[in-house]
Amino acid sequence: MEMVKMTYREALKQGIREALLNDERVFLMGEDVGHYGGAFAVSKGLLQEFGAERIMDVPLSESGFVGAGIGAAMAGMKPIVEVMTVNFSLLAMDQIINNAATLLHMSGGQLNVPLVIRMGCGIGRQLAAQHSHSWEPYFAHVPGLVVLSAGTHEDARGMLLTALKSPDPVILFEYTFMLNMEKEIASDAGAMDITKAKVRRDGKDITLITYGNGVYKSLEAAEELSSQGIEVEVIDLRILRPMDEETFLASVAKTHRALVVEDAWRSGGMAAEVFSRIIEKVFFELDAPLQRLCGVEVPIPYPRHLEEASVPQSQDIVSTIRKMMGL
Amino acid sequence: MVFLRAEGFLGASLEWDKEWLPQIYKIHMEKRAKEKKVSPGEQERHLLYQMMLIRRFEEKSAEQYTKEKIRGFLHLYIGEEAVAVGVTQALSDEDYVLSTYREHGHALAKNMDSGAIMAEMYGKLEGCSKGRGGSMHLFDANINFYGGNAIVAGHLPMDVGMALASKKQQKNIITCCFFGEGAAAEGEFHEAMNLAALWQVPVLFVCENNLYAMGTALKYTHAMQDLEKKGGAYEIEAYAVDGMDLIAVSKAANDAVKYIKTNNRPYFLVCNTYRFRPHSMFDAELYRDKKEVEEWKKKDPIPKYQQHLINKKLLSKKQIDEMEKQIEAEIKKAVIFADEGSWEPIEDLTKFVYSGQKA
Ligand SMILES: Cc1ncc(C[n+]2csc(CCOP(=O)(O)OP(=O)(O)O)c2C)c(N)n1
Ligand SMILES: [Mg+2]
Numbered sequence: 001m002e003m004v005k006m007t008y009r010e011a012l013k014q015g016i017r018e019a020l021l022n023d024e025r026v027f028l029m030g031e032d033v034g035h036y037g038g039a040f041a042v043s044k045g046l047l048q049e050f051g052a053e054r055i056m057d058v059p060l061s062e063s064g065f066v067g068a069g070i071g072a073a074m075a076g077m078k079p080i081v082e083v084m085t086v087n088f089s090l091l092a093m094d095q096i097i098n099n100a101a102t103l104l105h106m107s108g109g110q111l112n113v114p115l116v117i118r119m120g121c122g123i124g125r126q127l128a129a130q131h132s133h134s135w136e137p138y139f140a141h142v143p144g145l146v147v148l149s150a151g152t153h154e155d156a157r158g159m160l161l162t163a164l165k166s167p168d169p170v171i172l173f174e175y176t177f178m179l180n181m182e183k184e185i186a187s188d189a190g191a192m193d194i195t196k197a198k199v200r201r202d203g204k205d206i207t208l209i210t211y212g213n214g215v216y217k218s219l220e221a222a223e224e225l226s227s228q229g230i231e232v233e234v235i236d237l238r239i240l241r242p243m244d245e246e247t248f249l250a251s252v253a254k255t256h257r258a259l260v261v262e263d264a265w266r267s268g269g270m271a272a273e274v275f276s277r278i279i280e281k282v283f284f285e286l287d288a289p290l291q292r293l294c295g296v297e298v299p300i301p302y303p304r305h306l307e308e309a310s311v312p313q314s315q316d317i318v319s320t321i322r323k324m325m326g327l
Numbered sequence: 328m329v330f331l332r333a334e335g336f337l338g339a340s341l342e343w344d345k346e347w348l349p350q351i352y353k354i355h356m357e358k359r360a361k362e363k364k365v366s367p368g369e370q371e372r373h374l375l376y377q378m379m380l381i382r383r384f385e386e387k388s389a390e391q392y393t394k395e396k397i398r399g400f401l402h403l404y405i406g407e408e409a410v411a412v413g414v415t416q417a418l419s420d421e422d423y424v425l426s427t428y429r430e431h432g433h434a435l436a437k438n439m440d441s442g443a444i445m446a447e448m449y450g451k452l453e454g455c456s457k458g459r460g461g462s463m464h465l466f467d468a469n470i471n472f473y474g475g476n477a478i479v480a481g482h483l484p485m486d487v488g489m490a491l492a493s494k495k496q497q498k499n500i501i502t503c504c505f506f507g508e509g510a511a512a513e514g515e516f517h518e519a520m521n522l523a524a525l526w527q528v529p530v531l532f533v534c535e536n537n538l539y540a541m542g543t544a545l546k547y548t549h550a551m552q553d554l555e556k557k558g559g560a561y562e563i564e565a566y567a568v569d570g571m572d573l574i575a576v577s578k579a580a581n582d583a584v585k586y587i588k589t590n591n592r593p594y595f596l597v598c599n600t601y602r603f604r605p606h607s608m609f610d611a612e613l614y615r616d617k618k619e620v621e622e623w624k625k626k627d628p629i630p631k632y633q634q635h636l637i638n639k640k641l642l643s644k645k646q647i648d649e650m651e652k653q654i655e656a657e658i659k660k661a662v663i664f665a666d667e668g669s670w671e672p673i674e675d676l677t678k679f680v681y682s683g684q685k686a
Contacts, residue, residue, distance in 0.1 A: 031540075032542050034543075035547070036542025037542070039541065057547050057548075059548035060510060088479075091478075091515075126399035126450075127463075128459070129459070130477040131400070131463075296677060298680050301459045302398075302450050302459055303451075303670065303671065304450070305670060306450075306459075306671065310676065
């Protein structure tokens with residue numbers, strides 16, 4: 001397979017562009033997606049290519065334009081709504097939960113909402129407490145939503161395309177920390193499955209379950225541990241709701257140990273959900289207590305050293321796994 | 328410096344009639360008047376000094392950003408100085424001020440220590456928010472400066488609440504909030520305006536219309552672009568002023584403060600202005616013409632006010648030079664203070680999550 005190098009930003013952009021080319025009903029709307037070129041330069045050039053009907057700059061009105069996206073989806077369009085970052089999504093949370101996620105049920109199955117909401121998220125750019133949130137677990141709590149986390153370049157390239165085929169609302173998390181990161185992906189990369197978690201690295205000694213910003217950090221740690229003789233199986237959850245548990249349950253049944261790594265705050269995070277399922281389904285497979293490395297429960301501070309200390313780093317993963325292996 | 332602004336308040340209010348002044352306010356002003364007499368032009372020169380200080384401080388911040396001493400988001404106020412200075416001179420030290428992520432100018436105008444701001448932007452423990460906030464989150468409760476909010480329009484409902492509290496406590500102070508024209512599209516703006524009018528609380532809403540919300544021009548974000556007219560929907564008195572003109576802003580702000588104190592009602596002041604610099608340090612400015620920026624630079628509020636004072640014989644070239652030197656010295660001191668500041672130990676990471684908690 002031919003591989004090409006590209007940034008995470010470029011992967012996102014190619015996905016959006018392909019979606020716009022594929023289907024005339026698709027349009028992108030969000031703050032600064034057009035004239036500014038996208039807050040993170042993801043949609044740069046698309047306004048010039050597709051015009052203002054399909055690349056719509058919107059006012060600072062998150063509740064308004066997310067709600068409008070829901071309406072447009074109900075009435076036959078295929079909107080991609082960009083909420084610049086998850087930090088601002090709280091202003092639209094009522095629309096997302098009380099309308100997008102709920103209409104199908106309330107209407108007795110009459111009204112579905114085929115809407116994709118993309119948002120940048122995560123920590124790592126010294127943007128302080130109000131601009132560094134990792135809120136995947138909030139959204140993953142809500143029945144009716146499909147919640148995707150693009151923790152790799154191939155998912156950044158392809159998840160959107162499949163998401164647009166979903167009859168129900170999809171929240172797609174993208175990671176601003178990774179935007180400039182270059183990786184190799186298949187030159188023909190495109191639509192990705194959005195139902196299954198993925199084993200990103202095979203291993204026999206311990207299962208490491210993660211998503212989002214955690215994926216590359218975990219792979220890095222696994223690489224280092226491999227040189228120390230520990231083979232870590234790294235699983236990228238990818239779909240936080242509806243969660244694919246089979247993949248990680250099978251892995252835990254094989255390795256008998258599990259660690260969850262995530263940037264989100266510890267209490268009530270994805271780790272808690274993953275653990276519950278492990279305990280419910282494969283408790284007797286476990287050889288050691290489950291462990292989690294999560295975000296420290298503090299609003300994210302601005303200074304770099306404190307910001308870094310707020311979320312697990314790959315060295316923390318290495319030392320935790322060594323301990324779990326009794327080293 | 329503090330007394331000067333207070334005197335300015337008095338100076339600006341000399342033409343007002345005594346009758347309308349509430350009693351407490353009168354006493355307050357008499358107390359102020361006793362503090363010190365100022366020589367002609369001193370108040371004006373002080374306002375000029377503040378504008379020049381903000382300008383130089385912002386230039387220095389940009390410099391420190393390229394040196395990676397300041398990180399994260401940095402939003403500069405260059406070009407908009409007349410708004411912060413003109414509005415703040417109309418306020419008393421007791422009045423509450425709340426602002427956005429583009430708030431260095433407002434903080435300096437409210438007399439926040441420039442060293443504490445610089446140290447904050449470095450992330451040092453000696454910063455005004457102990458380094459936890461950075462550029463977007465300057466706080467100093469001692470001078471009634473309540474942030475630094477980085478969620479657009481996020482502070483507007485809080486402003487109403489602070490004003491509601493001061494009303495209930497019969498404190499006779501104003502809550503003044505600064506926000507951009509982009510923020511005026513948010514529901515929170517409209518909810519806050521309605522609440523303020525409904526409850527008749529003393530809020531001064533100051534909209535800094537710099538024509539862009541990040542890279543999205545006013546014409547793409549507001550169906551009705553005479554923003555002051557939005558006041559009408561809530562029966563809030565409103566006025567639009569040339570925000571590039573310190574004298575005009577000062578007068579409009581004095582009038583607004585007078586109105587609020589007299590009528591116990593909110594006021595909506597739109598200052599039409601322009602930022603000369605990109606939205607933040609990440610902005611490639613694809614959305615506006617260089618020519619447009621150059622046109623606006625001709626309206627630079629600082630040389631305009633300097634010329635005005637020179638014409639009035641309240642300022643000499645020599646005095647400008649002296650001010651520049653003084654500002655250079657103040658900024659140098661701020662940078663040294665920040666450079667010499669300390670990093671908070673990592674063990675203290677979970678501090679300030681709950682009140683009274685031990686680290
Ligand atoms: C609720 C919310 N949405 C989006 C953003 C991202 N953002 C930060 S500043 C800004 C533009 C704000 O423009 P305006 O209110 O005019 O203020 P200005 O920056 O021009 O001073 C945007 C979109 C944010 N911080 N908060
Ligand atoms: Mg603006």
